[in-house]
Amino acid sequence: xxEVEQDPGPLSVPEGAIVSLNCTYSNSAFxxxxxxxxxxxxxxxxxxxxxSSGNKEDGRFTAQVDKSSKYISLFIRDSxxxxxxxxLCAMSGLTGNTGKLIFGQGTTLQVKP
Amino acid sequence: xxxxxxxxxxxICQRGTSLTIQCQVDSQVTMMFWYRQQPGQSLTLIxxxxxxxxxxxxxxxxxxxxxxxxxxxxxxxxxxxxxxxxDSSIYLCSVEDPDRGHEQYFGPGTRLxxx
Numbered sequence: 001x002x003e004v005e006q007d008p009g010p011l012s013v014p015e016g017a018i019v020s021l022n023c024t025y026s027n028s029a030f031x032x033x034x035x036x037x038x039x040x041x042x043x044x045x046x047x048x049x050x051x052s053s054g055n056k057e058d059g060r061f062t063a064q065v066d067k068s069s070k071y072i073s074l075f076i077r078d079s080x081x082x083x084x085x086x087x088l089c090a091m092s093g094l095t096g097n098t099g100k101l102i103f104g105q106g107t108t109l110q111v112k113p
Numbered sequence: 114x115x116x117x118x119x120x121x122x123x124x125i126c127q128r129g130t131s132l133t134i135q136c137q138v139d140s141q142v143t144m145m146f147w148y149r150q151q152p153g154q155s156l157t158l159i160x161x162x163x164x165x166x167x168x169x170x171x172x173x174x175x176x177x178x179x180x181x182x183x184x185x186x187x188x189x190x191x192x193x194x195x196x197x198x199x200d201s202s203i204y205l206c207s208v209e210d211p212d213r214g215h216e217q218y219f220g221p222g223t224r225l226x227x228x
Contacts, residue, residue: 032215043205043219044156046114051214088155092215097169099144099209101217103155 003027006104015113019076023089023104031093033065035074038086079111115140115210117220125226133192134223136206141186150203162189196227
């Protein structure tokens with residue numbers, strides 16, 4: 001079993017739709033949760049960072065962390081064609097190397113005009 | 114947030130040779146990380162490089178194959194040694210921004226193809 005599970009998709013939605021992306025994890029020691037967006041042939045770009053459980057909103061993006069269920073989500077409202085990319089969840093905070101990020105497989109999103 | 118650059122952006126190398134990848138940050142950072150992203154895959158941590166100490170390697174990665182230098186708080190290099198086609202990947206460095214807790218930022222990556 002992978003430490004972090006993420007459905008690779010692809011996920012295709014019409015412009016303006018609400019997108020829901022999810023990851024589950026097995027190690028309850030994770031403390032920091034991140035979502036990255038990666039365009040083709042580019043490095044990952046940090047979208048959202050959350051510490052422990054709770055919600056965080058930034059513009060059209062909302063990140064949710066439920067540590068009791070070991071489940072994190074990213075919601076994108078009013079999706080745009082420019083949101084078409086691969087979205088990676090990542091987690092860190094393990095004893096011994098708090099900076100080590102464990103990534104999900106990534107979900108490929110296509111937003112159609 | 115920290116701005117990270119990498120050189121080269123891409124390279125095509127022959128089997129058996131070595132390539133050194135540079136990572137430059139525009140501010141001083143304590144922790145730098147090197148990741149590998151194989152074709153169609155997610156990112157895997159190779160090693161953690163802290164200034165003034167030896168790099169710490171993850172399981173499956175060894176210093177002889179991936180030597181790392183960290184001469185100061187803004188710069189690091191990763192060398193991919195004695196390359197084989199299986200080393201064809203994107204190599205990325207990242208840093209924790211000391212002003213932003215555990216947020217981690219990535220460079221643009223180095224796309225390596227080994228023939």
